[in-house]
Amino acid sequence: xxxxxxxxxxxxxxxxxxxxxxxxxxxxxxxxxxxxxxxxxxxxxxxxxxxxxxxxxxxxxxxxxxxxxxxxxxxxxxxxxxxxxxxxxxxxxxxxxxxxxxxxxxxxxxxxxx
Amino acid sequence: xxxxxxxxxxxxxxxxxxxxxxxxxxxxxxxxxxxxxxxxxxxxxxxxxxxxxxxxxxxxxxxxxxxxxxxxxxxxxxxxxxxxxxxxxxxxxxxxxxxxxxxxxxxxxxxxxx
Numbered sequence: 001x002x003x004x005x006x007x008x009x010x011x012x013x014x015x016x017x018x019x020x021x022x023x024x025x026x027x028x029x030x031x032x033x034x035x036x037x038x039x040x041x042x043x044x045x046x047x048x049x050x051x052x053x054x055x056x057x058x059x060x061x062x063x064x065x066x067x068x069x070x071x072x073x074x075x076x077x078x079x080x081x082x083x084x085x086x087x088x089x090x091x092x093x094x095x096x097x098x099x100x101x102x103x104x105x106x107x108x109x110x111x112x113x114x
Numbered sequence: 115x116x117x118x119x120x121x122x123x124x125x126x127x128x129x130x131x132x133x134x135x136x137x138x139x140x141x142x143x144x145x146x147x148x149x150x151x152x153x154x155x156x157x158x159x160x161x162x163x164x165x166x167x168x169x170x171x172x173x174x175x176x177x178x179x180x181x182x183x184x185x186x187x188x189x190x191x192x193x194x195x196x197x198x199x200x201x202x203x204x205x206x207x208x209x210x211x212x213x214x215x216x217x218x219x220x221x222x223x224x225x226x227x228x
Contacts, residue, residue, distance in 0.1 A: 005174045009154065015201075032215050043118075043204055043219035051215075090156065098163060100145055100208075102217065106156040 002027045004093050006105035014113045019063075019100040021108045023091030026072060033074040034092040035065055044090060050074065061085070062095075086112045116140050120220035122204050127195045127227045135190040135223050137205030144217070145218040146188040150174065150201040151222075157204065163188055180225045 009020040036044040048059025148160035161173030
């Protein structure tokens with residue numbers, strides 16, 4: 001069975017500091033991995049995704065994530081946090097092209113301090 | 115291109131009342147789904163549909179009904195609302211030709227049951 005674990009329900013960083021949001025997954029077959037961002041009172045927007053190929057994927061707003069199969073991780077990073085990055089971030093996994101099954105993590109709320 | 119449209123954005127119900135949350139998409143997506151979002155629990159799948167006339171249960175289906183008479187619409191019905199159904203509800207869709215399994219979300223419907 002697939003599962004997703006996001007370490008840290010709340011993360012605070014200073015403006016300009018590195019953002020690191022952690023996601024570990026469990027899957028018996030190669031997964032598709034996603035990061036979604038939710039700004040206050042809005043729906044979820046796709047930030048980036050990993051399907052196959054290059055393990056370092058770049059997304060919108062300067063975010064990137066690296067798929068590490070050996071560590072079953074897909075951590076999200078951004079070199080320099082901006083106030084506008086304050087939001088809730090969700091990691092998700094689906095298994096196999098065309099599948100309709102998605103497992104979402106419980107979310108990490110990012111706070112950016114001035 | 116409107117994407118996924120949910121109505122209403124906000125609703126307050128009394129226990130025992132019924133209501134329908136509407137979801138419409140204009141992307142000709144075969145797959146549509148309903149999630150509920152609760153603090154600390156991430157997104158949980160309520161019901162989903164892989165095409166007109168086809169629906170199935172997700173992780174938390176009790177107390178909710180769905181139908182899919184057209185490709186565009188996927189309403190979620192609460193027949194007798196309970197306080198435990200106070201939540202934010204999201205509709206999401208995906209095309210069958212999307213090999214990357216990317217979901218498109220609506221803006222959400224916030225429901226309070228008193």
